[in-house]
Amino acid sequence: AKALVTGANGYIAAWIIRTLLEQGYSVRGTVRSPAKGEHLTTLFAQYGGKFELSIVDDIMKDGAFDETIKGIDLVVHTASPFHFNVKVPDGASYCRVTCSLLTVCCRFDRARREGHTSILNSILKMKRVIVLASTACILQSGKSGKWDETSWNELSIQAVKENGVKASPVDAYRASKTLAEKAAWEFVEKHKGSLSWDLTTINPPSVWGPPIHEVPRVENLNASMLEFFNTVVKGTRSDAELASIGGGWVDIRDRIIVSGGPYYWQEIVDVANSIEPPPIAYIAKGKPGATKGKAYAIDYDTAKCNRILGIKFRSLQETVRDILVDFKRRGWA
Numbered sequence: 321a322k323a324l325v326t327g328a329n330g331y332i333a334a335w336i337i338r339t340l341l342e343q344g345y346s347v348r349g350t351v352r353s354p355a356k357g358e359h360l361t362t363l364f365a366q367y368g369g370k371f372e373l374s375i376v377d378d379i380m381k382d383g384a385f386d387e388t389i390k391g392i393d394l395v396v397h398t399a400s401p402f403h404f405n406v407k408v409p410d411g412a413s414y415c416r417v418t419c420s421l422l423t424v425c426c427r428f429d430r431a432r433r434e435g436h437t438s439i440l441n442s443i444l445k446m447k448r449v450i451v452l453a454s455t456a457c458i459l460q461s462g463k464s465g466k467w468d469e470t471s472w473n474e475l476s477i478q479a480v481k482e483n484g485v486k487a488s489p490v491d492a493y494r495a496s497k498t499l500a501e502k503a504a505w506e507f508v509e510k511h512k513g514s515l516s517w518d519l520t521t522i523n524p525p526s527v528w529g530p531p532i533h534e535v536p537r538v539e540n541l542n543a544s545m546l547e548f549f550n551t552v553v554k555g556t557r558s559d560a561e562l563a564s565i566g567g568g569w570v571d572i573r574d575r576i577i578v579s580g581g582p583y584y585w586q587e588i589v590d591v592a593n594s595i596e597p598p599p600i601a602y603i604a605k606g607k608p609g610a611t612k613g614k615a616y617a618i619d620y621d622t623a624k625c626n627r628i629l630g631i632k633f634r635s636l637q638e639t640v641r642d643i644l645v646d647f648k649r650r651g652w653a
């Protein structure tokens with residue numbers, strides 16, 4: 321079977337591609353320019369030509385995927401701007417990119433109307449579409465508790481609607497992810513009966529683990545890994561922040577819907593400091609043990625994940641150790 325992975329040069333996408341290749345899939349990965357694909361070609365050379373690149377310079381362009389989608393059984397859509405440094409926070413443009421899967425969907429509607437059989441056949445050959453969503457689509461910030469898949473992050477959508485370009489970049493990102501996931505489900509609902517494929521959305525919290533994609537400098541890490549680096553290695557958070565900020569996390573190599581567990585940053589720092597021998601010279605300290613036994617502000621119910629997938633997650637200790645060993649190898653810490 322052949323899989324298409326969008327945003328192939330991203331942190332999570334590179335791990336997804338490696339896993340698919342290991343499982344015997346052929347993979348076509350989209351990147352925005354040939355230069356962005358060079359590292360991947362080297363990284364996946366050992367899989368005997370089963371990995372190929374497809375250059376889609378603007379994934380929002382009408383028909384952008386017409387060629388790329390040919391012969392594909394499985395689509396994994398990961399491309400999305402995952403950073404908060406937009407100059408003018410603009411929920412709408414964030415959203416257009418994240419929703420770009422919909423350009424494929426819109427082609428489906430138009431191809432049917434206008435009789436473009438080759439495009440239609442490509443889309444109809446597909447068996448499954450997986451959208452890399454996020455717990456950002458679920459969690460409503462400011463409210464605490466245990467979250468499950470029945471919840472939608474209406475608060476961020478509302479913030480972007482009310483504040484337009486003045487909305488915070490975090491809300492713009494979260495609204496884009498929520499609207500994109502909703503749009504994907506609405507499309508499937510609308511076309512029930514005429515689609516050959518089903519939709520799966522994966523909603524991870526903070527994804528951590530050693531990167532295998534191209535990261536020339538530590539500043540180029542994606543948002544979740546950069547935060548890990550700045551907090552654990554550099555210690556840029558105050559003791560009060562370490563003891564109060566947290567969420568859910570999962571190791572990238574577990575590629576799984578929900579959460580490996582809840583955390584406070586203080587706990588991550590404590591785990592990092594407990595590793596023997598110390599993987600790097602300096603690790604922030606905070607106030608060791610300050611969050612021991614403290615109830616978590618954010619937690620995720622993993623019952624559905626356990627029921628369907630029955631995966632045993634990696635331990636926090638293993639995730640933290642492997643990231644720090646990798647940072648050291650790269651000369652970052």
Ligand code: NDP
Pocket residue numbers: 326327328329330331332333351352356379398399400401402417452453454455497523524525526527528542543544545
């Ligand atoms: P990365 O920043 O490493 O990768 C993002 C990918 O999206 C890159 O390939 C990037 O390409 C591409 N991309 C960004 N903007 C555009 C655009 N305008 N047009 C086309 N492609 C674009 O992020 P991650 O791997 O961490 O995240 C991937 C997905 O996973 C995202 O959808 C994110 O929302 C989701 N996610 C991530 C979590 C995490 O903790 N990392 C947690 C939950 C969800 P380019 O290099 O050309 O910019």
